[in-house]
Amino acid sequence: MPLANKEKPEVLRRPRRLLMLVGTLLALLLIVYLATAATGFLRTQTKSPDPRMTGAEAPLERAM
Secondary structure, three states, X not given: OOHHHOOOOHHHHOXXXXXXXXXXXXXXXXXXXXXXXXXXXXXXXXXXXXXXXXXXXHHHXXXX
């Protein structure tokens, strides 16, 4: 049976529907990405610096 005579799957009969689905998924991923980035940014902005962590060798001295 040649390919031209085969019935197309539903996705190929309505390609606009597939594009809408992919666009919706990308939009949701973008929203999650931006929300995660904003959360991380806001958490670091509100923290006060740890006074024990000053100086270049402070983390190394604390670990010893």
